[in-house]
Amino acid sequence: MGGVLDVTAVSMNFGGLRALNEVDMQVKSGEIVALIGPNGAGKTTFFNCITSIYAPTEGEVWFTPKQGARTRVNGMKPNLVTALGMARTFQNIRLFKNMSVLENVMIARHCRTRAGILGALFRPAAVRKEEREIVERSYELLKYIGLHRSYNEQACNLPYGAQRRLEIARALATDPTLLLLDEPAAGMNPQETESLKHLVQKIRDEMDIAILLIEHDMSMVMSLSERIYVMEYGCLIAQGTPAEVSMDPRVIKAYLGEEAHA
Amino acid sequence: MQELKKSVLVSLWFMFLTFPIMVVRVVEKSVVLRWENLAWIGIGSFVLSFVWRWALRRKEMGRAASREGANNPGLMAQLAGANPALVRAGSALLLVAFAVIPWLVTTYQTNILISFMLYVILGLGLNVIVGIAGLLFLGHAAFYAIGAYSYALLNQYFGLGFWVALPVGGIVASLAGVALAFPVLRLRGDYLAIVTLGFGEIVRLVLENWSSLTGGPSGVSNIPRPGLMNMELSVAGANIYIYYIVFVLAVITIVAVSRLKDSRIGRALQALREDEIACEAMGIDRVGVKLMAFGLGTAWAGFAGVVFAAKTTFINPASFTFFESAIILSIVVLGGMGSNLGVIMGSAFLVLLPEYMRAFSEYRMILFAAAMVLMMVFRPEGLIPATGRRYEVNDPELAASGEGR
Numbered sequence: 001m002g003g004v005l006d007v008t009a010v011s012m013n014f015g016g017l018r019a020l021n022e023v024d025m026q027v028k029s030g031e032i033v034a035l036i037g038p039n040g041a042g043k044t045t046f047f048n049c050i051t052s053i054y055a056p057t058e059g060e061v062w063f064t065p066k067q068g069a070r071t072r073v074n075g076m077k078p079n080l081v082t083a084l085g086m087a088r089t090f091q092n093i094r095l096f097k098n099m100s101v102l103e104n105v106m107i108a109r110h111c112r113t114r115a116g117i118l119g120a121l122f123r124p125a126a127v128r129k130e131e132r133e134i135v136e137r138s139y140e141l142l143k144y145i146g147l148h149r150s151y152n153e154q155a156c157n158l159p160y161g162a163q164r165r166l167e168i169a170r171a172l173a174t175d176p177t178l179l180l181l182d183e184p185a186a187g188m189n190p191q192e193t194e195s196l197k198h199l200v201q202k203i204r205d206e207m208d209i210a211i212l213l214i215e216h217d218m219s220m221v222m223s224l225s226e227r228i229y230v231m232e233y234g235c236l237i238a239q240g241t242p243a244e245v246s247m248d249p250r251v252i253k254a255y256l257g258e259e260a261h262a
Numbered sequence: 263m264q265e266l267k268k269s270v271l272v273s274l275w276f277m278f279l280t281f282p283i284m285v286v287r288v289v290e291k292s293v294v295l296r297w298e299n300l301a302w303i304g305i306g307s308f309v310l311s312f313v314w315r316w317a318l319r320r321k322e323m324g325r326a327a328s329r330e331g332a333n334n335p336g337l338m339a340q341l342a343g344a345n346p347a348l349v350r351a352g353s354a355l356l357l358v359a360f361a362v363i364p365w366l367v368t369t370y371q372t373n374i375l376i377s378f379m380l381y382v383i384l385g386l387g388l389n390v391i392v393g394i395a396g397l398l399f400l401g402h403a404a405f406y407a408i409g410a411y412s413y414a415l416l417n418q419y420f421g422l423g424f425w426v427a428l429p430v431g432g433i434v435a436s437l438a439g440v441a442l443a444f445p446v447l448r449l450r451g452d453y454l455a456i457v458t459l460g461f462g463e464i465v466r467l468v469l470e471n472w473s474s475l476t477g478g479p480s481g482v483s484n485i486p487r488p489g490l491m492n493m494e495l496s497v498a499g500a501n502i503y504i505y506y507i508v509f510v511l512a513v514i515t516i517v518a519v520s521r522l523k524d525s526r527i528g529r530a531l532q533a534l535r536e537d538e539i540a541c542e543a544m545g546i547d548r549v550g551v552k553l554m555a556f557g558l559g560t561a562w563a564g565f566a567g568v569v570f571a572a573k574t575t576f577i578n579p580a581s582f583t584f585f586e587s588a589i590i591l592s593i594v595v596l597g598g599m600g601s602n603l604g605v606i607m608g609s610a611f612l613v614l615l616p617e618y619m620r621a622f623s624e625y626r627m628i629l630f631a632a633a634m635v636l637m638m639v640f641r642p643e644g645l646i647p648a649t650g651r652r653y654e655v656n657d658p659e660l661a662a663s664g665e666g667r
Contacts, residue, residue, distance in 0.1 A: 103650065116527065131526070135653055174545050
């Protein structure tokens with residue numbers, strides 16, 4: 001095995017609706033993997049299942065953090081999954097809108113720091129030091145992502161593309177082993193998409209983080225990812241390298257319909 | 263011109279509407295028409311409508327200006343952010359003023375100030391739950407009652423003194439808050455408000471009906487005032503002593519709550535307010551943080567309750583009705599949710615003003631309502647809106663480029 005993420009036969013039912021049907025997936029360490037598929041294929045549901053926001057009806061999700069044992073994460077509380085080393089962004093941006101850019105990243109340090117109520121009230125030296133480290137580390141990440149100039153701005157005042165990048169910075173602040181990006185390029189213009197692509201590559205190369213992304217921008221998916229999984233109607237219909245997947249007749253059918261002219 | 267026309271129309275409409283009640287009067291089978299009333303209503307509504315329109319226009323202009331200027335902090339923000347030394351000097355001056363006041367004014371005035379500071383403590387406690395953690399909470403008076411009754415009953419049955427009861431009352435209220443939080447973990451917004459309102463009533467009804475323990479509606483009397491090293495204090499002296507206890511407690515509350523807000527826990531609470539799902543996805547234990555919010559908020563109500571019982575020496579359930587919760591919530595909302603200074607101003611507005619304007623006490627509710635309407639229109643975020651903390655980072659590059667703000 002040896003994957004960071006091993007998903008075996010995960011299914012998810014919402015009442016009588018089967019949103020996911022026995023999906024398997026493996027992400028190895030340091031890999032960039034893309035998950036694509038038409039709208040409503042179940043990609044975001046899959047993300048919610050592996051991050052434990054939903055409890056999958058069947059199947060198993062195993063996760064192996066950088067330092068640590070292989071752990072079964074389905075059924076765990078989502079915050080513990082994050083603490084284990086799986087961080088995500090959201091398709092419809094979910095920033096803490098009324099807080100500053102820096103604070104958004106600082107919050108994500110929560111699971112890596114430990115000051116409690118008494119620490120907050122009496123502020124001993126250790127807590128002050130920890131607090132300083134939180135600020136420094138968060139600012140460093142903002143710099144890495146290129147948002148440090150507006151660190152005191154309110155998150156909701158950032159332009160759309162910057163909000164998406166801030167979500168990535170926030171996810172990185174939890175020190176993840178695996179980063180899940182849900183449509184990071186949605187609503188971005190070509191230049192922003194291009195710089196996002198470089199950013200994702202940089203994160204993988206410099207921080208040694210495996211990345212699993214959902215994306216509709218095909219040029220980005222094809223040039224960025226090493227392997228691609230394709231979903232349709234809750235089922236996995238193809239997997240492989242970008243070249244393999246783009247030749248797959250079932251994928252072409254899913255995307256272009258029965259009689260492909262394009 | 264347009265505005266004039268509109269105001270004339272408004273006044274005509276009002277004259278028409280109020281004609282039957284203000285002008286027509288039946289005196290012994292004959293109808294008297296009081297035309298002078300009509301004129302007064304016309305003039306009054308014309309002026310009011312004109313002023314109203316002018317104020318609205320001004321507000322719109324202000325909003326447009328702030329949009330253009332991007333970052334145009336309000337007056338209070340300027341005051342607060344202007345000069346830390348000045349702010350420190352100002353608060354030191356205020357502290358000294360509050361410390362000497364009881365020696366200069368009558369017992370009655372001291373009493374008013376004590377209740378003002380009690381509401382500051384209550385408001386700040388509720389602010390942790392409503393303002394910082396964003397959980398709409400309508401049962402704060404119940405925890406005030408729990409604090410007060412813990413002192414009263416522990417004293418009556420076990421002879422516990424004030425200084426032992428003070429922490430015990432806070433802890434009991436805090437535990438009760440956590441106990442309430444368990445069943446309501448899944449609720450948000452309106453639903454949470456209704457459940458907490460219900461809880462407040464349950465506590466009050468239990469206190470009212472468990473006569474064998476709590477004395478029922480007649481309450482508990484002869485609660486001892488706090489003693490000062492076994493000295494017998496006169497009523498006025500005891501009052502001043504309690505004034506200082508509340509004063510110190512209020513200062514402690516202010517410091518504690520603002521420290522809490524700026525800490526790792528406080529950030530987690532704010533994250534909970536902003537977005538629960540993102541909050542969990544960022545590794546924050548939603549359940550733990552929610553319990554913490556309730557426990558931390560209600561503890562202050564417990565402390566305030568103990569002091570209240572000691573101050574009045576007599577408590578009964580009638581002091582802890584829903585009206586009390588509503589007042590405390592209004593203090594928080596009117597002052598500015600999440601803003602500590604706002605809560606202080608809010609309780610000054612809602613506790614001190616009614617006391618000093620006893621002459622208008624008949625119109626209190628009307629003025630209350632008018633104040634609320636005006637606030638919703640002109641300052642929807644409260645008297646002093648909460649400002650996020652600004653962090654300083656040590657980055658020479660950013661400073662060099664001159665863009666750090």
